[in-house]
Amino acid sequence: MFNVTPVASKPFSVDEADVLRIQHAITGIMQPGSNARIDAKVTLDVVDDPKTIADKVNAAVKPPLGVLTLPNGNPVWFSGPATQGPIWIPQGEIDAKTKSAVLIAGKRLFVRNSPEDVARIVKEAGGYVLPIKTLWDDLDAAMKSVVPEPDTVQDWPDQDR
Numbered sequence: 001m002f003n004v005t006p007v008a009s010k011p012f013s014v015d016e017a018d019v020l021r022i023q024h025a026i027t028g029i030m031q032p033g034s035n036a037r038i039d040a041k042v043t044l045d046v047v048d049d050p051k052t053i054a055d056k057v058n059a060a061v062k063p064p065l066g067v068l069t070l071p072n073g074n075p076v077w078f079s080g081p082a083t084q085g086p087i088w089i090p091q092g093e094i095d096a097k098t099k100s101a102v103l104i105a106g107k108r109l110f111v112r113n114s115p116e117d118v119a120r121i122v123k124e125a126g127g128y129v130l131p132i133k134t135l136w137d138d139l140d141a142a143m144k145s146v147v148p149e150p151d152t153v154q155d156w157p158d159q160d161r
Contacts, residue, residue: 002056004038004046007031014040016060020105022050022077023070026160037158039105050077066125069112071097072160076111078104080125086118086132102127108155 003011008031018040025034025045034045036053046053054077058064065077085102089110093101100115101108102122111118115132123129 002053002060004044004048004053006044006046007033012044012046014038014044016057019057019061019065020079020082021109021156022053022057022065024050024074026072026158029158029160039156050075053077063124063126066121066127068102068109068118068121070160071110071112073097073112076109078102078109078125078127080122080127083122083125083127084130085122085127086115086130104156106154110155110159 001013001015003013005011019038021037021039023037025031025036030037031045034047036046036048036050038044038046038053054065054067057077061079063080066080066083067075067077070076082105083102086100087103087108089098089101089108093110097112098110100113100118101110102118103109113121119129119132
């Protein structure tokens, strides 16, 4: 367990094994005064530094958290066992800042990393790697076998894209 300080609150204990995702705060989306968001059993906007939080988690969990780059250029740390990817994203969602996505605890997170980088990083973090060739070359079969129907995919709501 480690302590973090939520915005305008007392310190809160978080179990390292419960951490799904850590990222820098996004102005206008997260609570004013926060420096990071932690998604665990609860979502916390905290004043603590995200890298410091990730270091605390990595000291206690194996494999360590994976690190990808969000479309806004900031790192996002994630629990490998709760992650699968890369997942297919529609051509209209791909641009200079968004090249791939992962599912963390069943929610889609867009990233700047290439699908090949995502596959390598997810594997190193102990996550479930989806086959890139199938996703990109055989879209219809991949969509039916790997990704839920588009209406059922839920995005992480706090993305700065």
